[in-house]
Amino acid sequence: MPLPLKDLLPAALRRSWAVDGTCPDLDLYSLFRARQVGDPHRAAVVDAKGKLCYTALDRKVRCLAVGLRGLGIGPGDVVGVQLPNGRDAVVTDLALAAVGAVALPFPVGRGAAEATSLLRRAEAVAVVAAAEHRGAHPARALTEARAALPALRHVVAAGRGPHPEGALAMRELLRADPTEFVAARPDPDGPARILVSSGSEAEPKMVAYSHNALAGGRGNFFASLMPDRTVPPRCLFLVPLASAFGSNGTAVALARHGGTLVLLDHFTPEAAIAAIREHEPTHVLGVPTMARMILDRLAADGGKLPPPTALVLGGSPLDVTTAAAAREAFGCPVVNLYGSADGVNCHTGLEGLGEGLAPEHGVVAGRPDPRVADIRVADPATHEPVPDGTIGEIVARGPMTPLCYVGAPDLDARYRTPDGWVRTGDLGLIDGDGVLHVVGRLKDVVIRGGANISPAEVERALSAHPLIRDVVCVGVPDPVMGERLAACVVPVSRGPQEGALTLDALGEHLTGRGLDRAKHPERLLLVPELPLTPAGKPDRTALRERAVAGC
Structure with a gap:
């Protein structure tokens, strides 16, 4: 019995977006198939194995779909996917859509305990996992965890490396006869994919999305970044396709827009620069920390990049210093994407909205697009709209709004209003020009001696320091004050900064930016790189532990 996934939006509202053309009203495989028929020899995927055209990709998808159906996997079944960026991940995504199953992708960096928790809570009937990736063996770990997964019937091991006993080989499933394929044609408003939150500060949430919400709502977001929509995009994804940000890959760039995915199975700044120079993508998608690492490497080698149409950065706040440096180095607009797995999306677009705004304005997120998600600012207690500037x-609520949280009615009650709006937990304001500004998190505060400090506010101010490449601020326990603020800083790798980054120097800089002395960090941790979560975001939990150990 498939896991019930109820749509918390009013049915008439959801249908209205299909009727007026806001959403394509087709399932993801049907959309992809139409692209394949229209341009059969266009490159669909470029990865470490080379290029794969739409026709070759479709054949693999059909073979795998037949193989999966032979295992009894069908409409509504949840199937986990733990694969690195590459053609196997794309084939699996589309094959699951073709049989009407619900994909539950999560990055290969997630450990066995967390992966097991996701699969158990989603009642997954199968999982497709890498046999080996960078020294880890996800398929083996999940095979060994089957006793804790009563709904799990199959573990499918993909890629090179030893396949564990008890697991099926994906290459065997791909030997199925593609002529036996029959598409399931699932309801476009039915579930297609479960997005997993980053889990950087708590147990990851799982959020169910429909075909229309992905290809329609998220597809409309990406369409706004395509100046000529008759030219398919060529997208370099630096983030995992298995992340919420990465869901713009197969469903959007491929199925909705007929583009090409350029994929790295593991991010390094050197690999990213090489891929940009070799493949000249129209869009580069990553997180600000990745951009800063690329900028640092470019400064060291003095090379140039062929300019993309846009550098799209999301996942964590983008400061004006990084945006300006990236705009110069990449030679293109830098798009600040504000969004989450929970169902919110807003971006600054190709026009560079909000350039040069001071940190006290918060992070400029852009003008909400009702074809993606309508956004308003509400009183946290009453949920009633507040005046502009407050x-x-x-x-958020709109075509990209998810169906519900998975197996978590408590989260539905906490984060969804009765009429379907998603509560983000983010604080912001809409100014007189209709521009959304994000100023912090409702719960992301450090309480020092009874006074609240917003780490986001301090991070924005510190990011403008000329000797700081990256920064994350976290609270560390203190027996006297309860908590104190620690700044975890990555210095720039060039220039005479030795010994220049001290707490006194940071305090002087923050005073110059107008921040009260009570908000200044009282701990400083210098690190060569920020640790990242499997989704590519700064790992605040790891940094907090290191800051505590260093105190």
């Missing part, structure tokens, strides 16, 4: 909780 800070409140950001809430």
Whole structure:
């Protein structure tokens, strides 16, 4: 019995977006198939194995779909996917859509305990996992965890490396006869994919999305970044396709827009620079930390990049210093994407909205697009809209709004209003020009001696320091004050900065930016790189532990 996934949006509202053409009203495989028929020899995927055209990709998808159906996997079944960026991940995504199953992708960096928790809570009937990736063996770990997964019937091991006993080989499933394929044609408003939150500060949430919400709502977001929509995009994904940000890959760039995915199975700044120079993508998608690492490497080698149409950065706040440096180095607009797995999306677009704004304005997120997600700012207690210019909780509802949280009615009750709005937990305001500004998190505060400090505010101010490449601020326990603020800083790798980054120097800089002395960090941790979560975001939990150990 498939896991019930109820749509918390009013049915008439959801249908209206299909009727008026906002959403394509087709399932993801049907959309992809139409692209394949229209341009059969166009490159669909470029990865470490080379290029794969739409026709060759479709054949693999059909073979795998037949193989999966032979295992009894069908409409509504949840199937986990733990694969690195590459053609196997794309084939699996589309094959699951073709049989009407619900994909549950999560990055290969997630450990066995967390992966097991996701599969158990989603009642997954199968999982497709890498046999080996960078020294880890996800398929083996999940095979060994089957006793804790009563709904799990199959573990499918993909790629090179030893296949564990008890697991099926994906290459065997790919030997199925593609002529036996029959598409399931699932309801476009039915579930297609479960997005997993980054889990950087708590147990990851799982959020169910429909075909229309992915290809329609998220597809409309990406369409706004395509100046000529008759030219398919060529997208370099630096983030995992298995992340929420990465869901713009197969469903959007491929199925909705007929583009090409350029994929690295593991991010390094050197590999990213090489891929940009070799493949000249129209769009580069990553997180600000990745951009800063690329900028640092470019400064060291003095090379140039062929300019993309846009550098799209999301996942964590983008400061004006990084945006300006990236705009110069990449030679293109830098798009600040504000979004989450929970169902919110807003971006600054190709026009560079908000350039040069001071940190006290918060992070400029752009003008909400009702074809993606309508956004308003509400009172956190009453949920009623507040006047423009007033800070409140950001809430969203629109074509990309998810169905519900998976196996978590408590989260539905906490984060969804009765009429379907998503409560983000983010604080923001909409100014007189209709521009959304994000100023912090409702719960992301450090309480020092009873006074609240917003780490996001301090991070924005510190990011403008000329000797700081990256920064994350976290709270560390203190027996006297309860908590104190620690700044975890990555210095620039060039220039005479030795000994220049001290707490006194940071305090002087923050005073110059107008921040009260009570908000200044009282601990400093210098690190060569920020640790990242499997989704590519700064790992605040790891940094907090290191900051505590260093105190």
